[in-house]
Amino acid sequence: MLGSTSFHILANNYHPLKWALGSNQSMRKTDKKIDNQLRLVLTDVCETALKEIDGFQWLTHIVNFSNFPKSLKVVCVFDTDEQLSTFIINSSKNSLTSLIQMKLNEIGVKFKNVSDHIL
Numbered sequence: 001m002l003g004s005t006s007f008h009i010l011a012n013n014y015h016p017l018k019w020a021l022g023s024n025q026s027m028r029k030t031d032k033k034i035d036n037q038l039r040l041v042l043t044d045v046c047e048t049a050l051k052e053i054d055g056f057q058w059l060t061h062i063v064n065f066s067n068f069p070k071s072l073k074v075v076c077v078f079d080t081d082e083q084l085s086t087f088i089i090n091s092s093k094n095s096l097t098s099l100i101q102m103k104l105n106e107i108g109v110k111f112k113n114v115s116d117h118i119l
Helices: 016-021 029-052 081-089 092-106
Strands: 056-062 073-078
Touching: 029 056, 029 092, 073 081, 081 092
Parallel strands: none
Antiparallel strands: 056 073
């Protein structure tokens, strides 16, 4: 794998919110507000990536709100391993990482190294 950013192909039956919260936890009002902000900015990222990156399918996020923003992970999903490999090798990876960082900064979510939060 190149660089410190890893991107994975996930099954379509993956439920990140259920995984992040566990079966007995519910979201507080502030958690829902943060999640809505994340969803909106990451939707913008997704729409751009769908147009510009071959094989990109969708993205989602995983977060444990009791450890936010450190626990935030953005998961990028690609159609095939070949398209994923091409993405990792070319400059699209850097462009997408920068776009994610810019959009998260817009809502006040800042990381020392955003690549550590992208799967």
